[in-house]
Amino acid sequence: MTMRGINRYVESLISSRRPRRFRASEDDASLARTAVTLRAARPGSGEPDEEFVTALHKKLAAELDPPAPGQAAGARRTFLRAAAATGTVAAAGAAGAGIDHALGARTAAPDTITPSHGIWHTVAASTDLPDGAVRPFTAGALTGFVERAGGQLRAVSGICTHQGCRLALSGRPAHLVCPCHGATFALDGVVLTHKFPVPLATLPQIEVRETDSVVQVYAPTSDL
Amino acid sequence: MTGGLTASGGQGTPLGGTRAGASGALVTQLRAVDNKSYADWDAVYRDNIGLVHRLMFARVGNRPDAEDLTTEVFLAALRPMRLPSSVGEVRAYLMATARTVLARYWARKLGLQVTALSEDLEQATTANEVGPEIARQAHQILAALPDRYRQILQLRFLEGCTVAEAAQALGVSVANAKVLQHRAMRRAAQIAAGLDS
Secondary structure, eight states: OHHHHHHHHHHHHHTTOOOOOOOOOHHHHHHHHHHHHHHHTSTTTTOOOHHHHHHHHHHHHHHHSOOOTTOOHHHHHHHHHHOOTTOOOEEOOOTTOOOTTTTTOOOOSOOEEOOSSEEEEEEEEGGGSOTTOEEEEEETTEEEEEEEETTEEEEEEOBOTTTOOBOEEETTTTEEEOTTTOOEEOTTSOEEEOOOSSOOOOOOEEOEEEETTEEEEEEEOTTO | OOHHHHHHHHHHHHHHHHHTTTOHHHHHHHHHHHHEEESSHHHHHHHHHHHHHHHHHHHHOSHHHHHHHHHHHHHHHHTTOOSSEEHHHHHHHHHHHHHHHHHHHHHHHHSSOOOOSOHHHHTOOSHHHHHHHHHHHHHHHHHTSOHHHHHHHIIIIITOOOHHHHHHHHTSOHHHHHHHHHHHHHHHHHHHHHHHO
16 A cells, blocks of 8 residues: 555656655655655756746735735835845844844743723632642633642633634643644643744743632633 | 845955955855845745746646646745845745645655655756756666666656657556556666665
């Protein structure tokens, strides 16, 4: 079975077609990699197609440039064609520029959600949240997790800071996992792992208190 | 966060100052390299599209996938970039993005982890360095093969011959050419693995 998969893969590369996916063994993978190297060595094969370069530029412009009437797409395209491989590089000078990811910077201190019109919502009885326990909750517009650790209460948002998927509680020690792209967060909201090339924000904190033997979080009034 | 750039900016001036007496032209050149940066995404794109595409092609060996992955890299990398930034920082970031994108690609394509972007190519910092590097690797593999194995792979991969054409060139049947190619590939993969380690 894998034999056919890898053979088809190799033949696709040789005849310049997109190879189909297949379930590869370790041997298949090293064979595939060698095939890629040999194929990539065919003279001139890595050159980008001019049409592709233009089309991607257009797509990026649509994504990145705010729609401004003064900025004609046509002018940009001409500019692109005229540009030599060396490109236009402006003199820098400007300190303070940088890329978060490349420099390993992290987003600032975690935010606390402070709704303009909030009330205290009861999310658990004190007895249901012994030391070391974690409970998911929904309160008004907020979804989150409340934890008692070392006698301290803490609540964080249960929504992934990447694309807004609802996090799931998992593992030992307990942590939060995003079902969409697998990012994981500690119960204090700190990012544990993710596979994005850009930094992921810490989960916002939610105010939490204990009164009259119940645990409450401060969240928007649900019927606003 | 601004440490990297402040440091490089700080180096530029004293360096220029000490060498000023020696050679004006050299100083201008050094300054140009030191201060090279990209003002906007357009400049980043124009200067790196060739590099990223060639890297991707060198790692996936086919144009449709190379184009998709190149698109993915720029879409993911450009938005969070804060410009102006130095050429070095931008390229390091593009490479980091390319690595992630490739890892995802292999997981999807073959269902397993493959070393996505080995250092050899990552160190290629201009588009013009990628082609020669991949050619060097391919020829290193080919050179270590027995003649018949080398010939069939050369005909098929480098010259783009069909199996029938390759069979004819080698004076064997199509069935024999297929077997020969298969064995040659297995041997080549072993050699490549040996070269890697």
